[in-house]
Amino acid sequence: MNKYNPPRMNPSSLRSRFATRFLRSLSEINAQKPTASSSSPTEIFRRYRRIKVAADKSMAYSVRSRRTWSRAMLWKLRTRPCGRRSVKTSTIVRKTRHEKQNKNTTTATTTGEDGVVSGVEADELRELVPGGEAMDLYNLLDETAHYIKCLTTQVQVMKKIADFYSP
Amino acid sequence: MLHRLESLESCNYNGMDVAVLERQAARLKWQQQNYVVQNNNLVELCASSMPQFQGLSGSNLGSGQMVQLKRPEVFLGSGDFQEFVNFPVAGAEFGDSEKLDLVPPEAAADYCISRTSSCQMTALNTSVMKEEREDMVLEKMESTTGSGRESFNKRKPEAVADHKGKNKRIKGEGESEVKTKCSTEISRNSSKENSKASEVQKLDYIHVRARRGQATDSHSLAERARREKISMKMKCLQDLVPGCNKITGKAGMLDEIINYVQSLQRQVEFLSMKIAALNSSVENLPMKEFPAYVANFPAAAKLPAMAGLPYFQLNPLQKESVNCMLNESMLPPQTATEGIASASVSISEQSLSSSSMTQLQPFSTWNMDPQCLYNMYNMGFH
Numbered sequence: 001m002n003k004y005n006p007p008r009m010n011p012s013s014l015r016s017r018f019a020t021r022f023l024r025s026l027s028e029i030n031a032q033k034p035t036a037s038s039s040s041p042t043e044i045f046r047r048y049r050r051i052k053v054a055a056d057k058s059m060a061y062s063v064r065s066r067r068t069w070s071r072a073m074l075w076k077l078r079t080r081p082c083g084r085r086s087v088k089t090s091t092i093v094r095k096t097r098h099e100k101q102n103k104n105t106t107t108a109t110t111t112g113e114d115g116v117v118s119g120v121e122a123d124e125l126r127e128l129v130p131g132g133e134a135m136d137l138y139n140l141l142d143e144t145a146h147y148i149k150c151l152t153t154q155v156q157v158m159k160k161i162a163d164f165y166s167p
Numbered sequence: 168m169l170h171r172l173e174s175l176e177s178c179n180y181n182g183m184d185v186a187v188l189e190r191q192a193a194r195l196k197w198q199q200q201n202y203v204v205q206n207n208n209l210v211e212l213c214a215s216s217m218p219q220f221q222g223l224s225g226s227n228l229g230s231g232q233m234v235q236l237k238r239p240e241v242f243l244g245s246g247d248f249q250e251f252v253n254f255p256v257a258g259a260e261f262g263d264s265e266k267l268d269l270v271p272p273e274a275a276a277d278y279c280i281s282r283t284s285s286c287q288m289t290a291l292n293t294s295v296m297k298e299e300r301e302d303m304v305l306e307k308m309e310s311t312t313g314s315g316r317e318s319f320n321k322r323k324p325e326a327v328a329d330h331k332g333k334n335k336r337i338k339g340e341g342e343s344e345v346k347t348k349c350s351t352e353i354s355r356n357s358s359k360e361n362s363k364a365s366e367v368q369k370l371d372y373i374h375v376r377a378r379r380g381q382a383t384d385s386h387s388l389a390e391r392a393r394r395e396k397i398s399m400k401m402k403c404l405q406d407l408v409p410g411c412n413k414i415t416g417k418a419g420m421l422d423e424i425i426n427y428v429q430s431l432q433r434q435v436e437f438l439s440m441k442i443a444a445l446n447s448s449v450e451n452l453p454m455k456e457f458p459a460y461v462a463n464f465p466a467a468a469k470l471p472a473m474a475g476l477p478y479f480q481l482n483p484l485q486k487e488s489v490n491c492m493l494n495e496s497m498l499p500p501q502t503a504t505e506g507i508a509s510a511s512v513s514i515s516e517q518s519l520s521s522s523s524m525t526q527l528q529p530f531s532t533w534n535m536d537p538q539c540l541y542n543m544y545n546m547g548f549h
Contacts, residue, residue, distance in 0.1 A: 047443035121421035141400035158438035
């Protein structure tokens with residue numbers, strides 16, 4: 001362990017902010033863990049969901065409300081009801097969205113509204129980026145750029161943590 | 168600027184269209200109306216400084232408009248345009264009394280009017296001109312100058328000739344007066360003149376075309392601006408997304424971006440799954456990885472909940488080591504003490520707040536914090 005060089009961490013960087021938040025929430029999750037049956041698949045799945053939510057939340061919090069996507073993500077997480085209901089509703093929402101998307105694809109192919117980009121891809125992207133539903137293309141791309149940056153840092157940090165956990 | 172002009176000139180002779188000519192005629196009408204208004208304004212503006220000019224422009228308004236309209240286009244292709252741009256300020260305004268007898272009346276009208284156009288230009292440039300319009304303007308210019316040149320081709324030679332002659336004369340005379348007021352626009356040596364003239368020339372183009380473009384279709388201008396913004400963002404995204412450089416076409420790029428975002432989201436899901444699985448099995452792991460930590464943790468024995476203990480012992484140290492790993496691999500250099508101190512402070516603050524927020528096991532969390540700090544400092548200085 002002593003082989004590490006002296007740390008050169010910028011505490012205000014997005015990566016460190018996310019790392020500290022995420023680790024804190026991880027420790028909370030670990031703290032709340034019931035003593036028995038922790039290795040059962042349902043338990044692992046439960047933990048997975050919580051960790052996923054924690055990762056999203058800590059990412060959004062470390063971005064703060066500067067970005068539309070972080071605001072949207074926080075709002076979604078806040079309004080998300082706890083328990084199994086959430087899963088159901090989310091699937092329903094997804095279904096409706098897919099229907100919408102299909103409609104949109106038909107309209108976009110017929111009209112060809114946008115000279116630059118066809119509406120299909122833009123709509124797909126809108127679904128992927130949180131809060132992107134009501135954005136025009138320029139803002140959507142802007143948010144996407146930032147979101148990609150944040151996702152890459154998130155992935156890097158989580159990889160490090162996973163590497164650390166794994167024997 | 169000049170070589171652009173030359174290229175323009177070359178294409179002028181190639182593309183001459185009847186349709187373009189018709190458009191030109193319509194535009195001329197429209198501009199006539201415009202110029203009347205602008206001339207009046209200018210006359211009011213300049214009334215105090217030059218009463219003669221007022222009379223001149225007033226009398227020549229009717230006949231002069233056409234000339235004025237032709238002028239820029241006539242001189243566009245020729246190398247004289249710089250002189251033309253510089254000239255009016257020297258000519259009409261200050262040297263009036265001497266020059267008016269030297270030059271024929273219609274030429275004087277020309278001066279006045281060209282002066283007014285240049286003044287308009289400076290006045291309107293600030294408000295009207297926008298950078299986004301530039302290429303639009305240039306594109307338009309090609310077509311319009313083509314027709315303009317053709318229609319006024321006959322006029323050109325004599326216009327250029329007498330203009331040249333007068334220009335020299337008036338420069339010689341009016342320079343001293345001009346310098347005092349218009350030192351920014353007129354320079355003495357020819358090289359300077361050229362550079363400045365090219366600037367002015369450029370502005371004039373934009374001014375004229377932008378106004379025209381604005382009048383005709385603002386929608387397409389806005390659309391163009393929007394597309395430029397979008398393509399700029401696309402370029403930024405191209406740098407972010409790996410493997411996006413090879414793809415041409417925005418639809419393909421967007422597809423690639425979508426795939427990348429999806430893959431990142433899946434990666435996050437996978438990693439959180441992995442962490443969840445590992446975390447549950449970490450329980451079984453012995454503490455052999457952190458012997459020093461266990462040795463240095465006297466409060467561990469006092470903790471009541473034994474099952475939750477490994478997690479509590481692991482976590483601060485994990486935080487720390489993860490931070491170390493992060494530092495080592497990715498982050499920009501900073502002084503070690505600063506970095507570690509601030510990081511540890513932030514972590515302790517956060518764990519404090521978390522303990523107060525969750526209220527689940529406040530005692531152990533509180534107990535842990537100094538230890539966490541201590542370990543961090545240890546690790547930092549090893």
